[in-house]
Amino acid sequence: MKETKYSICGMCAVRCPIAVQVEEGKPVWIEGNSHDGGMGRSLCAKGGAAFSQRLDRQRPLTPLLRMGERGEGQWREASWDEAYEYITSRLKPILAEHGGRAIMFSDRGGPFADLRQAFVKSLGSPNYINHDCTCGRNVHHASKSVYGLGRKDFAYDYENTRHLVLFGRNITESLKVKEVKSFLKGVKKGAHVTYVDPRASITAGKASRYWQIKPGTDYALLLGIARCLIDNHWYDQDFVARYVTGLQEFKTFLQPYTLEWAAAETGIPAAEIEAFCREINEDRPKVIFHPGWMLARYRDSFYASRIIHILNALMGSIEQPGGLFYPKGPKDAGKKGLKSLAALVPAVTEERADGCGTRYPQWDKGAGMLQTAYEAIDSGIPYPVKAYFIHRHNPLIAMPDPAEQQRILNKLDLIVAVDVHFSESAWFADVILPENTFLERDDILRTEKGLKPGFGRRQQCVKPLNNTRAGWEIYLELAQRLGKGEYFPFQSMEDIWQYQLQDTGLTLADFDAKGFVKLSDKALWFDRDQLKFGTESGKIEFINSKWEAMGVASLPPYVAPDEPPAGSFRLLFGRCGYQAHGQHQNNPILSELLDVNTLWINTKAAKQLGIKDKDQVLVSSGDARGTIAARVTDLIHPQAVFMLHGFGTDVRAKKRSFGKGLADHIFMHGKLKEWDQAGGGLNLAESFVTVTPVPSTGEIR
Amino acid sequence: MSKYIVTQDVADCIGCRACEVHCKDKNHSGTGAFYCRMIEVSASESPLPKIDFVYLSCFHCEQPWCVDVCPTGAMRRRAQDGIVFVEDSACVGCKACITACPWTVPQWNPETGKVGKCDLCMDRIDAGLEPACVTKCTTGCLRFTTPAAASESRRQEFAEQLLHNRR
Numbered sequence: 024m025k026e027t028k029y030s031i032c033g034m035c036a037v038r039c040p041i042a043v044q045v046e047e048g049k050p051v052w053i054e055g056n057s058h059d060g061g062m063g064r065s066l067c068a069k070g071g072a073a074f075s076q077r078l079d080r081q082r083p084l085t086p087l088l089r090m091g092e093r094g095e096g097q098w099r100e101a102s103w104d105e106a107y108e109y110i111t112s113r114l115k116p117i118l119a120e121h122g123g124r125a126i127m128f129s130d131r132g133g134p135f136a137d138l139r140q141a142f143v144k145s146l147g148s149p150n151y152i153n154h155d156c157t158c159g160r161n162v163h164h165a166s167k168s169v170y171g172l173g174r175k176d177f178a179y180d181y182e183n184t185r186h187l188v189l190f191g192r193n194i195t196e197s198l199k200v201k202e203v204k205s206f207l208k209g210v211k212k213g214a215h216v217t218y219v220d221p222r223a224s225i226t227a228g229k230a231s232r233y234w235q236i237k238p239g240t241d242y243a244l245l246l247g248i249a250r251c252l253i254d255n256h257w258y259d260q261d262f263v264a265r266y267v268t269g270l271q272e273f274k275t276f277l278q279p280y281t282l283e284w285a286a287a288e289t290g291i292p293a294a295e296i297e298a299f300c301r302e303i304n305e306d307r308p309k310v311i312f313h314p315g316w317m318l319a320r321y322r323d324s325f326y327a328s329r330i331i332h333i334l335n336a337l338m339g340s341i342e343q344p345g346g347l348f349y350p351k352g353p354k355d356a357g358k359k360g361l362k363s364l365a366a367l368v369p370a371v372t373e374e375r376a377d378g379c380g381t382r383y384p385q386w387d388k389g390a391g392m393l394q395t396a397y398e399a400i401d402s403g404i405p406y407p408v409k410a411y412f413i414h415r416h417n418p419l420i421a422m423p424d425p426a427e428q429q430r431i432l433n434k435l436d437l438i439v440a441v442d443v444h445f446s447e448s449a450w451f452a453d454v455i456l457p458e459n460t461f462l463e464r465d466d467i468l469r470t471e472k473g474l475k476p477g478f479g480r481r482q483q484c485v486k487p488l489n490n491t492r493a494g495w496e497i498y499l500e501l502a503q504r505l506g507k508g509e510y511f512p513f514q515s516m517e518d519i520w521q522y523q524l525q526d527t528g529l530t531l532a533d534f535d536a537k538g539f540v541k542l543s544d545k546a547l548w549f550d551r552d553q554l555k556f557g558t559e560s561g562k563i564e565f566i567n568s569k570w571e572a573m574g575v576a577s578l579p580p581y582v583a584p585d586e587p588p589a590g591s592f593r594l595l596f597g598r599c600g601y602q603a604h605g606q607h608q609n610n611p612i613l614s615e616l617l618d619v620n621t622l623w624i625n626t627k628a629a630k631q632l633g634i635k636d637k638d639q640v641l642v643s644s645g646d647a648r649g650t651i652a653a654r655v656t657d658l659i660h661p662q663a664v665f666m667l668h669g670f671g672t673d674v675r676a677k678k679r680s681f682g683k684g685l686a687d688h689i690f691m692h693g694k695l696k697e698w699d700q701a702g703g704g705l706n707l708a709e710s711f712v713t714v715t716p717v718p719s720t721g722e723i724r
Numbered sequence: 725m726s727k728y729i730v731t732q733d734v735a736d737c738i739g740c741r742a743c744e745v746h747c748k749d750k751n752h753s754g755t756g757a758f759y760c761r762m763i764e765v766s767a768s769e770s771p772l773p774k775i776d777f778v779y780l781s782c783f784h785c786e787q788p789w790c791v792d793v794c795p796t797g798a799m800r801r802r803a804q805d806g807i808v809f810v811e812d813s814a815c816v817g818c819k820a821c822i823t824a825c826p827w828t829v830p831q832w833n834p835e836t837g838k839v840g841k842c843d844l845c846m847d848r849i850d851a852g853l854e855p856a857c858v859t860k861c862t863t864g865c866l867r868f869t870t871p872a873a874a875s876e877s878r879r880q881e882f883a884e885q886l887l888h889n890r891r
Contacts, residue, residue, distance in 0.1 A: 070744035072749065211736075225775050232772075587769045601741050615748075
């Protein structure tokens with residue numbers, strides 16, 4: 024008998040709604056959940072490789088305990104009982120001597136984090152951290168500093184926009200299925216798309232305007248645009264008068280940043296910038312300046328993102344069809360939300376080890392900041408941190424300086440990895456608790472905000488093939504064994520779901536038909552005359568005095584990026600549409616599509632170095648070096664080289680990908696400790712490498 | 725030509741290679757074998773770069789050379805709709821079809837030592853469904869249709885565009 028199970032994909036952090044057909048306990052077909060109109064049956068390559076992931080045996084398939092030194096890759100298989108015992112027998116003395124705060128936990132955030140946060144809290148630790156220092160922290164904090172609202176408090180109406188402006192936001196490759204479909208609908212309906220990136224990604228090929236900007240000068244271009252718009256009164260004066268504070272100061276600040284200045288700095292002709300401004304003025308308010316997704320790049324990325332947030336206000340595109348809108352939650356639909364699991368656990372009042380809210384008062388406490396948590400592990404300040412849970416997160420390749428990271432991690436008494444894969448970080452752990460693949464596990468219900476808010480469910484579609492367990496089982500069991508079972512009065516996922524739904528009037532059966540429940544039939548829009556913002560003034564603050572008091576200037580003068588030293592290039596990185604946050608790396612199908620990366624290098628720059636397309640080249644920086652094939656192209660700025668992230672793994676167990684391609688993060692020397700002081704994002708695009716031809720004999724000069 | 729055709733709207737294609745993966749996941753073509761392929765064609769003429777992808781699969785020829793050359797009759801053309809497919813049990817792995825095909829469409833499966841190729845997911849077609857690549861295409865740029873219907877809809881789109889531009 025064939026049955027269809029609706030669930031939520033877990034191949035990447037986008038978590039699209041899916042439908043899985045199961046026949047006699049076997050998964051036979053996976054597609055997008057077509058009950059979601061924006062999704063249809065569409066599924067990207069990553070989701071298409073889900074069955075392949077489940078069948079892959081080059082993964083941890085049973086609990087593993089470390090035998091040799093950390094990272095050596097000597098493992099012993101263990102029972103779950105033994106693995107739990109191993110962990111609790113090491114945690115108990117840590118808890119006794121240092122308290123719960125000595126435990127930290129990191130994951131990749133997302134809509135299912137509530138249970139993991141409850142687990143960390145139940146141990147008495149404030150140190151739940153997500154991955155965002157290598158992702159959207161700069162965008163989030165920039166948004167907070169302008170609107171008092173987080174980055175997820177805005178969404179984008181691509182389909183109805185007249186002009187979409189993307190600063191490196193590579194919509195077609197850093198891929199979200201529903202987003203790209205709605206983007207292409209907008210393009211088809213005639214939307215202008217301006218794409219700004221030192222590298223022409225596939226998104227550049229869909230744009231109506233492409234600017235190959237000098238790397239690291241986004242802030243300059245944005246300042247030039249802002250001045251041009253304001254000088255010419257090409258902005259929504261009613262909206263600004265009503266909702267914005269600080270326009271006058273902003274205007275004064277912008278005085279030096281003329282079009283000619285911006286042109287000299289960015290390499291984009293002044294006339295083109297002016298033409299763009301004129302166009303955007305005609306297109307507003309149906310304009311979206313995308314504030315960035317992954318923006319742990321330049322040392323001023325936080326400020327570039329701030330100006331983008333400001334430009335959206337100038338366009339009057341807030342809560343505007345074709346512009347930005349507030350994703351509505353259950354409350355906005357007049358309904359009650361899901362009950363929180365973390366709310367069952369008493370509040371932890373300890374200061375955070377990473378300093379969010381204390382040493383770094385401007386940063387959100389909720390998501391934490393991993394690089395400053397590393398500082399705490401290393402220094403023991405503000406207190407010792409002794410144990411680290413790494414939940415399907417991979418800091419050893421997501422963050423730079425792997426050797427330095429390992430030195431710091433070696434100060435820990437216990438590292439536990441919960442993962443579906445042998446991530447580089449799991450490989451360095453003391454214990455690996457293998458998690459079920461997403462097809463094999465339930466997760467807690469999630470809230471789905473949007474114009475039509477609702478709830479969604481990831482459910483187990485098929486039984487686990489191996490001796491693996493679901494994350495929720497693992498954390499409930501550990502809490503129980505550590506004497507914290509009282510906070511988790513649940514025997515099964517059904518119990519948890521029923522608890523979450525308690526106030527909503529919904530039952531689990533309501534999720535069977537479509538996998539999700541909508542709380543409103545019609546799109547919800549707020550009254551544009553009554554918009555509220557989360558700042559102290561309730562307005563959009565171009566100058567945020569609260570942030571200034573915390574040491575974060577609202578409008579710092581532009582500082583030009585470092586020029587690459589002679590013979591060097593700025594190293595840029597990214598991903599493509601069939602890479603899945605590390606899950607692609609050793610996937611049987613996805614690794615077949617792409618098992619090595621290449622180095623994009625500008626045609627003229629390559630010619631000067633005597634490098635031809637497909638030649639092997641040596642990339643070096645300090646003691647990091649490696650060879651890679653060159654992709655010689657005009658599609659990249661002469662000052663930069665580019666490679667896809669997530670290659671060159673040193674984990675031997677991943678036989679399809681071991682040693683293939685070149686890792687980008689090994690070239691980012693010192694960048695673990697060099698990050699955006701305002702927004703907290705790491706400066707991952709601030710490193711330089713030299714590129715030299717490798718003689719055809721294979722010998723390195 | 726089979727009575728069907730898979731068309732591709734290049735403007736909507738983002739080269740995400742979901743079609744290749746959905747095909748491999750369903751048809752288990754073997755390592756290195758792709759029944760359909762997205763071929764990247766890029767040019768960096770200023771001011772706008774062209775980065776396009778072309779979907780290439782089997783053309784399901786009216787007079788398929790692969791069928792003519794197959795010594796065992798494993799390569800066949802389905803009478804009812806012209807789908808060219810391999811009868812797996814009869815394939816001896818001689819590769820004659822690969823040599824004969826002007827586009828080298830038949831694929832070598834190193835795990836089975838036999839040839840495989842696109843059969844437009846004919847089991848799905850027979851069940852009233854569409855090929856895997858089309859059904860799950862990320863952007864919906866692939867369509868499973870007939871040559872006549874494809875021509876009709878393209879003309880319609882063109883006509884609408886023409887008027888849209890004039891307005």
